[in-house]
Amino acid sequence: MFRRNNIASRIFQRQIYTPAPGTSVYCARRFYENLVPSCTIYDVECPDQSFRKFTDDGQYLISFSRNQQDLVVYRPTWLSFSCKEEDCDAHDLPPKAKRFESFFTHLYSVSLASCNGNELICKDFFLYVESNQYGIIATSTPSIHDAAANGAAIQGVPYVEKLTFHLIRLEDGVILDVKVFHNDFVNLTHNMGVFLYDDLLAIASLRNQTIHILQIRDSGNLVDVRAIGAFCREDDELFLNSNAQCIAFPDKSKLHQLPGNNVQNGTHLSQPNQEDSLLSGIKQRLLSFIFQGISNEEKDPALRAQWLKKKFYFRFQDYVDLIIWKVQFLDRQHLLIKFGSVDGGVSRNADQHTAFLAVYNMETTEIVAFYQNSAEELYLLFERFCDHFHTASKNSVSMNFVSSHSNNIHALEQIRSVKSKASSQFMKKMLGSLPYSCQSLSPSPYFDQSLFRFDEKLISASDRPRQSTDHPIKFILRRQPCSLKFKIKLGPEAGNADGRTKKIASFLFHPFLPLALSIQQTLFLQQPSVVNIHFRG
Amino acid sequence: MGSMLGDWPSFDPHNFSQLRPSDPSSPSRMTPATYHPTHSRTLPPPDQVITTEAKNILLRHIYQRTEEKDLRPKRAATENLIPEHGCKQQRASPY
Numbered sequence: 001m002f003r004r005n006n007i008a009s010r011i012f013q014r015q016i017y018t019p020a021p022g023t024s025v026y027c028a029r030r031f032y033e034n035l036v037p038s039c040t041i042y043d044v045e046c047p048d049q050s051f052r053k054f055t056d057d058g059q060y061l062i063s064f065s066r067n068q069q070d071l072v073v074y075r076p077t078w079l080s081f082s083c084k085e086e087d088c089d090a091h092d093l094p095p096k097a098k099r100f101e102s103f104f105t106h107l108y109s110v111s112l113a114s115c116n117g118n119e120l121i122c123k124d125f126f127l128y129v130e131s132n133q134y135g136i137i138a139t140s141t142p143s144i145h146d147a148a149a150n151g152a153a154i155q156g157v158p159y160v161e162k163l164t165f166h167l168i169r170l171e172d173g174v175i176l177d178v179k180v181f182h183n184d185f186v187n188l189t190h191n192m193g194v195f196l197y198d199d200l201l202a203i204a205s206l207r208n209q210t211i212h213i214l215q216i217r218d219s220g221n222l223v224d225v226r227a228i229g230a231f232c233r234e235d236d237e238l239f240l241n242s243n244a245q246c247i248a249f250p251d252k253s254k255l256h257q258l259p260g261n262n263v264q265n266g267t268h269l270s271q272p273n274q275e276d277s278l279l280s281g282i283k284q285r286l287l288s289f290i291f292q293g294i295s296n297e298e299k300d301p302a303l304r305a306q307w308l309k310k311k312f313y314f315r316f317q318d319y320v321d322l323i324i325w326k327v328q329f330l331d332r333q334h335l336l337i338k339f340g341s342v343d344g345g346v347s348r349n350a351d352q353h354t355a356f357l358a359v360y361n362m363e364t365t366e367i368v369a370f371y372q373n374s375a376e377e378l379y380l381l382f383e384r385f386c387d388h389f390h391t392a393s394k395n396s397v398s399m400n401f402v403s404s405h406s407n408n409i410h411a412l413e414q415i416r417s418v419k420s421k422a423s424s425q426f427m428k429k430m431l432g433s434l435p436y437s438c439q440s441l442s443p444s445p446y447f448d449q450s451l452f453r454f455d456e457k458l459i460s461a462s463d464r465p466r467q468s469t470d471h472p473i474k475f476i477l478r479r480q481p482c483s484l485k486f487k488i489k490l491g492p493e494a495g496n497a498d499g500r501t502k503k504i505a506s507f508l509f510h511p512f513l514p515l516a517l518s519i520q521q522t523l524f525l526q527q528p529s530v531v532n533i534h535f536r537g
Numbered sequence: 538m539g540s541m542l543g544d545w546p547s548f549d550p551h552n553f554s555q556l557r558p559s560d561p562s563s564p565s566r567m568t569p570a571t572y573h574p575t576h577s578r579t580l581p582p583p584d585q586v587i588t589t590e591a592k593n594i595l596l597r598h599i600y601q602r603t604e605e606k607d608l609r610p611k612r613a614a615t616e617n618l619i620p621e622h623g624c625k626q627q628r629a630s631p632y
Contacts, residue, residue: 296606334596359599369599381598388595 003479007034025401032445033452033477036486037514039537041093043491046100046531047072051508051517053463055128055135056398056443058511060170061104062135068120069113071137073170074104076510079535093537103515103533110173112166113139119162125188127196127439129216131395134176135168136196138188154323156342157207159185165194165203167222176220184208187326190464191437197329198393200225204327211282211327211335213362228335229324230281232365240280279320286339286358287319289367325355328435329391334368335360336389336435357434374428382431383415389436398443398511402461403450410449410478440464444509444516446475452485453478459488459507468503468520488534490520501525546570 004010010031019027049072051063061074081097113119119139127136140163163181168174185207187193195202201222203212210229214222231237279287291312298307312319322339330336340355357378359369371378382389386406392399405411419426440462446452447461452475458466459473472487490505501522508517514536521529547553547569554568590597 293606330596331593359596368596369603377602381595385595385598388593 003030005034007031010034025397026450029401029445029448029451032448032514033485035514035536036446036475037488037516037534037536038486039093039535040489041098041533041535042530044098044100044531044533048528050123050529051519051531052123052126053508054442054510055130055133055170056396056439056511057128057130057133058513059133060107060135061508062126064121064123065109068123070109070111071121071135071168071173072109073107073173075107076513076515077103077105078513078515079103100531100533103535108173110168110175112137112175117162118142119164122188124190125194127191127194127201128170129196129199130393131199132216132218132220133170134216134220135170136194136201137166137168138186138194139164139166140188143185154207154209154342157185157323159183159207165222167216167220169220177222179203179214179222181205191439192326195328195435195438196393197391197438198332198395200329200332202327202329202335204324205229206324209324211324211337226362228282228360228362232281232285236281282324282337282360283320283322285360285365285367286322286370289358289370290319293370322356326435328389328438330359330388331391333361333363335362338373338435355432357431373431373434374424375431376427379427379431382434383412389434390441391438399439399441401448402441402443403448408449410453442509443511445512446509446514446516449478451478452476453482463506463508465504465506465521468505486534488516488518490518490532491530544570546572548572548574 004013014027048066049063050066050068051061054061054076058076061076063072063074064070065072079093079097079102081094113121119141122138122140125138128134129136141161143158143160145158161183163184163186165179166175167177167179169176181203184205186203186205193204193206199216201214201216203214205212208229210227212227213225215225217223226234231240278284291308294311295304295308297311298304318341321341323342324337325340326338328336337358337360338355339358340353343353355373357371357373358367360367384406386404390399390402390404392402403411405415415426415430441447442461442463444461447454454460454475455473458469468490470491472489474487475485477483477485488507502524503520503522505518505520508519510516516534518532518534519529520532521527548571550568550571552569592600
């Protein structure tokens with residue numbers, strides 16, 4: 001369809017034409033082709049803090065102080081200065097406008113980590129509850145590795161003495177509620193161990209192998225809903241405890257049904273879970289689902305025992321040793337849980353280890369599906385319905401329009417071309433991103449694949465830091481005339497001559513304003529990071 | 538029907554009978570051509586209620602695949618069950 005490039009004629013056209021049904025957001029977004037952050041202020045003087053992200057509604061910029069004890073919140077604003085002369089375009093910005101404070105107003109700072117304790121804010125972790133403008137921030141004591149297992153804890157997983165989640169009202173910085181975990185471990189880098197969906201929070205405790213589901217009430221309270229792990233339903237623990245007393249005095253007629261060691265241990269039974277006794281909770285659900293699935297594969301009942309021996313009992317211990325790695329919500333009742341071996345749980349190269357993905361229904365406490373992480377069936381579901389894995393809450397309008405290969409033809413063509421070259425490895429790599437970490441993608445329209453083309457290795461909607469480059473990162477218009485629209489450059493032209501110092505760059509794009517921050521950090525050196533502001537001049 | 542509503546049919550001959558033509562000289566109101574359905578296959582069942590599916594499409598596919606896998610040898614599984622009481626007879630598998 002013929003579309004004009006000139007912004008004035010686009011505005012006139014908008015007065016006349018109604019967008020096709022369901023495309024109003026995409027039509028409005030096309031204006032971002034004309035409004036681009038083409039001006040850059042290099043190396044802005046700003047407070048020495050680690051800037052985390054813009055909230056998804058664009059109201060706040062979240063950052064943490066360098067000593068990782070305070071939360072500092074800014075409000076993104078815009079430049080305001082006037083030029084009295086006739087030919088204003090030729091003039092550069094006055095120096096007093098080129099300041100951090102011109103773009104961001106400091107709202108408040110809140111001290112979260114106590115000074116006497118050795119707690120620090122986890123600066124990789126931040127979640128935003130858009131409906132109430134609440135933020136979730138975590139503070140923890142240092143992690144202790146090589147910890148011996150005790151009780152229900154898994155050996156090989158580190159632990160922290162105290163981990164606190166703070167629920168903060170970002171309007172004024174008031175701490176509304178906290179949730180504390182003791183002697184536990186949750187992987188907080190890039191929001192990995194915690195998933196927020198609407199008002200439900202799923203926290204995957206790796207050490208105690210429990211998924212804690214909490215609800216964030218409008219009043220600002222964090223309420224425990226359930227804890228899935230050793231128990232599935234809320235009243236399982238009560239039921240087992242009350243029945244443990246019955247096991248202590250076994251009924252003689254039923255003696256033959258109980259295994260021998262259980263009866264003997266029954267008199268000493270104070271808690272229902274023992275190390276050698278029956279598997280319970282989600283492990284039991286998982287193993288029985290795997291058993292039934294394998295059992296159903298063999299139609300001939302005479303051969304079924306042999307089949308089970310080969311496929312299930314031979315690997316029984318491996319299945320029992322599976323631990324929960326990561327969790328996400330698929331909807332309010334269903335969880336997607338990644339299971340793997342203990343080695344891969346906290347290692348960086350998790351891709352090399354075999355892992356499994358299971359869909360668990362919290363209401364019926366049943367496992368619905370179980371796949372290996374290289375399963376083609378799962379990959380096909382992922383390719384077609386990627387957006388349903390990126391469960392965005394209904395409240396968040398912007399997050400429903402992030403480009404993915406399920407809603408964008410260019411992204412789909414890109415992964416199909418890679419897939420055709422190396423199929424099975426590619427599938428495993430793509431499925432390795434499941435379960436997703438929530439709020440890790442920026443909703444900025446500049447990352448919309450139908451508007452702009454850019455090098456995904458250098459910059460993308462994901463907020464992970466990348467290798468920094470001296471070359472400018474180009475954003476090219478997707479449709480004709482495919483011209484270069486703007487560049488993001490990390491340093492002035494002169495650049496740094498020393499190519500040896502490894503630098504990483506991270507980008508924070510405002511959700512809807514043509515405003516972005518690029519932060520360049522030198523690894524292994526204690527130099528302060530360089531912050532550039534990119535905006536529409 | 539004349540010029541106002543074209544020659545479109547209706548299922549009830551009494552419809553549009555209240556119309557008065559704007560031009561008094563034109564012929565008086567005509568009943569529209571009446572069409573009756575010859576079958577009732579397309580009628581909705583009387584107790585039909587249309588609601589939105591609560592599960593999203595991804596979960597629907599996952600459940601569908603699981604049900605497909607389960608349906609195949611489900612009858613065969615009953616042969617393995619040990620009858621608790623002697624009066625129960627083993628069901629022969631229909632497959």
